[in-house]
Amino acid sequence: MESNEYFTFGHLLRLAWCHRRVGFLAILTFVLILLWRSTYLPNDNHRWSTSYYSRFYRERELLSRKPNIVFILADDYGWNDIGYHGSFIKTPNLDRLASEGVKLENYYIQPICSPSRCQLMTGRYQIRYGLQHSVITSDRPHGLPLDEVTLPQKLRENGYRSYIVGKWHLGFFRKEYMPLQRGFDRFYGYLTGGEDYWTHRRPNGYARDPSAFHGLDLRDQDKPVLDQNGTYSTHLFAQKAIEFILSHERSKPMFLYLPFQAVHSPLEAPTKYVEKYKDVTHPLIKIYAAMVTAMDEAVGNVTDALKRTGLWDNTVLIFSTDNGARENAGSNWPLRGWKNTLWEGGVRGVGFVNSKLLRKGNRKSDALIHISDWFPTLLRISRSVSNGTKPLDGFDIWDTISTGTPSPRKEILHNIDPLHRKTASSSFNLLYDDIFNISVYAAIRSGDWKLLTGDQGHGGWKDSDTSGSKFEYAVDPPTKHLWLFNIRNDPQERSDLSDRYPDVVQELLQKLAAYNKTALPPFWPSRDPRANPALHGDLFGPWL
Numbered sequence: 001m002e003s004n005e006y007f008t009f010g011h012l013l014r015l016a017w018c019h020r021r022v023g024f025l026a027i028l029t030f031v032l033i034l035l036w037r038s039t040y041l042p043n044d045n046h047r048w049s050t051s052y053y054s055r056f057y058r059e060r061e062l063l064s065r066k067p068n069i070v071f072i073l074a075d076d077y078g079w080n081d082i083g084y085h086g087s088f089i090k091t092p093n094l095d096r097l098a099s100e101g102v103k104l105e106n107y108y109i110q111p112i113c114s115p116s117r118c119q120l121m122t123g124r125y126q127i128r129y130g131l132q133h134s135v136i137t138s139d140r141p142h143g144l145p146l147d148e149v150t151l152p153q154k155l156r157e158n159g160y161r162s163y164i165v166g167k168w169h170l171g172f173f174r175k176e177y178m179p180l181q182r183g184f185d186r187f188y189g190y191l192t193g194g195e196d197y198w199t200h201r202r203p204n205g206y207a208r209d210p211s212a213f214h215g216l217d218l219r220d221q222d223k224p225v226l227d228q229n230g231t232y233s234t235h236l237f238a239q240k241a242i243e244f245i246l247s248h249e250r251s252k253p254m255f256l257y258l259p260f261q262a263v264h265s266p267l268e269a270p271t272k273y274v275e276k277y278k279d280v281t282h283p284l285i286k287i288y289a290a291m292v293t294a295m296d297e298a299v300g301n302v303t304d305a306l307k308r309t310g311l312w313d314n315t316v317l318i319f320s321t322d323n324g325a326r327e328n329a330g331s332n333w334p335l336r337g338w339k340n341t342l343w344e345g346g347v348r349g350v351g352f353v354n355s356k357l358l359r360k361g362n363r364k365s366d367a368l369i370h371i372s373d374w375f376p377t378l379l380r381i382s383r384s385v386s387n388g389t390k391p392l393d394g395f396d397i398w399d400t401i402s403t404g405t406p407s408p409r410k411e412i413l414h415n416i417d418p419l420h421r422k423t424a425s426s427s428f429n430l431l432y433d434d435i436f437n438i439s440v441y442a443a444i445r446s447g448d449w450k451l452l453t454g455d456q457g458h459g460g461w462k463d464s465d466t467s468g469s470k471f472e473y474a475v476d477p478p479t480k481h482l483w484l485f486n487i488r489n490d491p492q493e494r495s496d497l498s499d500r501y502p503d504v505v506q507e508l509l510q511k512l513a514a515y516n517k518t519a520l521p522p523f524w525p526s527r528d529p530r531a532n533p534a535l536h537g538d539l540f541g542p543w544l
């Protein structure tokens with residue numbers, strides 16, 4: 001046996017020597033393949049499995065083409081109002097899409113509509129362009145400033161065809177502020193913050209203020225849509241998104257931005273969805289749940305259309321809320337507070353990503369991510385460049401989502417709003433007010449710490465049950481205007497640590513002060529009677 005092996009080995013050596021050039025080339029090729037593979041190996045510990053490599057090579061193949069990007073934004077959708085967070089509300093499509101992809105469990109948005117949308121569109125905090133106060137209203141001449149570069153602008157520069165279906169809410173007092181002028185090729189939707197789901201008129205039951213302007217707010221490009229009175233907006237926007245998907249020219253990548261009206265007020269839902277919640281006794285919660293289920297079905301229909309057309313395999317789907325649930329409907333349990341507050345219930349949001357481009361799907365991510373991060377992240381995966389943008393506050397978090405590497409983001413400025421109502425009793429605090437006026441409404445997250453100042457409304461905790469009666473209000477003294485929490489240990493914001501860690505308070509106040517020095521003054525013009533739709537053919541639109 002031994003002589004045989006010796007003979008075989010020696011024979012091979014002689015053979016290799018005779019054909020040494022071929023052998024050298026084979027070894028060189030083998031080494032080069034090993035080097036090439038190791039260059040692309042992720043940082044974490046993957047098993048060398050067939051499924052991993054098929055996914056890995058598929059990502060490489062797909063990223064060599066520009067991926068389609070579909071961004072679905074829900075409106076006022078609460079942290080707890082999705083099946084996988086324990087809700088009684090039926091969301092089978094969202095649950096399935098989330099479980100196939102990556103659930104973003106440490107994901108932050110802004111507490112109200114326009115600020116979340118402007119940060120999504122620019123990758124920049126709202127203090128950078130004077131939009132730190134409230135939302136963009138339908139009767140004030142303001143909007144996302146024109147010198148801010150938007151996400152669809154950059155994607156379009158890189159060959160994308162861009163669609164928006166649904167709510168804009170970033171200004172329209174002059175035509176230059178409207179979606180078609182901000183980077184979208186196609187616009188089907190509405191300009192203001194909310195309206196009737198069937199008539200598409202504002203306010204029409206949405207606001208009881210008799211001085212509020214009335215008018216139609218639904219457009220196809222720049223023309224009013226007059227034939228959809230009676231079509232529920234969740235169905236209408238899903239149907240229009242599907243039409244865009246079906247007619248999309250396949251030679252171009254697609255950016256579809258689908259900001260649903262759902263589930264913003266007014267609470268309105270078709271009967272067939274309300275009937276699914278016969279057992280829910282609370283009338284508002286019953287309708288809210290029906291609205292969520294209608295949206296869930298719409299998301300399922302849109303993703304089915306992407307699959308039918310073959311676009312799905314090269315698509316990155318992102319689902320996000322724009323802020324937490326309102327106090328009267330929906331639930332952010334177990335988080336404190338609700339929409340329009342800087343408590344976690346206002347700013348920590350439901351979000352997930354589903355895509356075949358993800359290297360590691362079927363998991364939850366605990367990485368700190370903010371809505372401003374989508375701008376650089378989506379530019380990166382679309383292989384667009386950020387030339388021409390102003391300095392970004394967002395981080396490219398694709399690797400964090402796709403492979404689970406640590407998030408580059410360590411801090412979030414939730415907001416500083418000097419126009420927000422200040423604390424009633426704001427006696428000077430010797431320890432802190434030299435650094436930052438703690439009667440001003442502000443909040444910042446740094447690492448696991450979160451600091452809140454000013455009149456925060458104190459918030460509370462609303463359980464996710466169907467009666468709506470399980471409410472617990474915070475018991476802070478009414479004049480309290482400084483809180484420090486360790487969010488990782490205390491995500492419910494129950495234990496204020498500001499007395500225990502004054503050095504941490506000072507450090508975070510210094511960060512707030514540094515941000516504040518870079519802020520533009522908030523732009524908050526007066527209401528303008530010329531905005532009245534009655535002066536413009538019963539249609540909300542530009543008035544200057």
Ligand SMILES: [Ca+2]
Pocket residue numbers: 075076112113264322323
């Ligand atoms: Ca909203």
